[in-house]
Amino acid sequence: GQQLNQSPQSMFIQEGEDVSMNCTSSSIFNTWLWYKQEPGEGPVLLIALYKAGELTSNGRLTAQFGITRKDSFLNISASIPSDVGIYFCAGGLYNNNDMRFGAGTRLTVKP
């Protein structure tokens, strides 16, 4: 099946900095989701996007569904230490229950 390319693989940033990560696909999706996973826990849904061009915010997080429907990005503004974790993108199709996940971006925030 189609694979998602998520970048960067890891980021080391200073507290207060902004962060940007993205996912691209060779195929189109109807849905893009962004999750955060902390050690020993399952992924937690952060933002769900359902329409090309859609821009959605959740606190300091903002995500966009690319116009081509083949990409999405996630921005985190003014990072704080509790933002540490692995962020995953996921793409899905209506009536297709097989979600595809990116490999994740590991975020480290230095106080």
Next chain:
Amino acid sequence: KAGVTQTPRYLIKTRGQQVTLSCSPISGHRSVSWYQQTPGQGLQFLFEYFSETQRNKGNFPGRFSGRQFSNSRSEMNVSTLELGDSALYLCASSPGDRTDTQYFGPGTRLTVL
């Protein structure tokens, strides 16, 4: 609403044994999906159940199977365990109309010795 629960949280088995993992979805959710997560392969889709029927299946061998009960609770079974089956097994539930909006449980960490 209570979130997705998975039991047990940790499990240690030896090669050749079989294991059954359990998942209780969010109340009202009818779709349950299972994933295997490993450092090398990331999140890999196993299968998805909706109304007691398997709707979709990933590319895993037949040793991996699952089922769903009338109350939407789901179990997955792995027979003849191999070392490579060591992983975090995640269950995700969704209302069923749009399985894309999936909510994950904490996972079951399976170690095969």
